[in-house]
Amino acid sequence: MAKVAPTSTAPDPADEATSGAAFRHRTLAQQRSRDRLERILGVASELIAAKGSDAIKMGEVAEMAKISIGSLYQYFPDKSAIIRALAERISAASRQCIEQALAGVRDLDGFLAAFAGLVDQYYAIFLAEPVMRDIWSATQADKQLRALELEESRACAVLLTKIMTRLHPGVAPEKIAASALLIWQLGEATMRLAISVDRAEGDALVEAYKRMTLRELAQP
Template sequence: MDLENRPLKTTKPPIRRRARQARSKTTVQSILTAATELIAEQGVDVTMTEIAQRANVAMGSLYQYFADKSAIHRAILMQHNAAVRLMLHDYASRSTDAPSFVVAMESAFEQYFALHQQDPLFNGLWSIVQTDAELQRIDIDDSLQNGRYLQSVCAPWFPHVDADRTLAACALVMQLAMSTARFARGIPPTIGTQTRPVFRAMIRDAFAALQAEERQRVDRDG
């Protein structure tokens, strides 16, 4: 047979390696689930030993995947951010014009606010973020990423408004939505409940300002 013309064999990962990869993903998720449950139950002071016991993995296996508790916290935060991003995209993708976009943002905030009040993990996670500079950076980057996505959705309705201004409005709405939900958990419930309509009005005002600027620029430029 002509070796130069012989068909090349496609290489696939050995079955044993694929099995190891699948087991690794399962182990990692078990560790993160255990850590999430413990943080929700006990707060931020859970130990690596407690996490290993809850996940039913050996300490050696735990450290094989996560060098320290900060690495676990980072992975949990990134999973949380990804889930929030999916929720945000689901709401924003329904928008057909500026008014429906504002309604979508209010609805997304309502769902996020409710989750924050109902799930103790949210409070524990924020306590961790406040004490970790790297997690704070990840949190800010996530707000900017979500802001850029929202800008891409609403930009066609504000074509004459400076892009950075639109991005600032979108990113600030995201960051303040999270801050509002966190703040409401720490204040008397009668006041915390009132933060919802107050912030929804702030969302409307933020995008009403963009709409007003759009009209002004169109009128000015003729």
């Protein structure tokens, strides 16, 4: 009986080389795509800060980002999509900031100090970043952006609710949840107003907001 030669299971070096080359190509392509996305959003931020969201044009974004208009449309179908992407990034960064500020809270005094510091930090960021002011304005005219803002407020309110419930065990959870959501929504409105007036009045408004909310946080 003829012997059957065993089937080799060793990988073919040529196949390995082809697979490795394909992987490297995909990786480079993905990196180029990420770099292009960052360039688009960076250019859009500069234009919005300089001109306002209403004044920017897709062609201008493509030209400054050094890509074709067709390539730009592959990433964003219209200007509103760019603004939404920037708003989502701001929301994600804000959420991370909030989580970090509240992570170490152990008692009521620590909670109140952390929240007051968070308000000051938030205000400073919006004063320093003109693009955030304009994106806020654009939010009011875009249904999807308004929904995004409300969703973010609810998520942040949950963070507050968890801490308040722990620090005020005798208070009804639904009462705490309502207060937490209102505090965040009023905070957004306060910041919008504060950056729309002169600096001295804006500072006073932010301080008034802190006084009112700290009282509610201490005794909901």
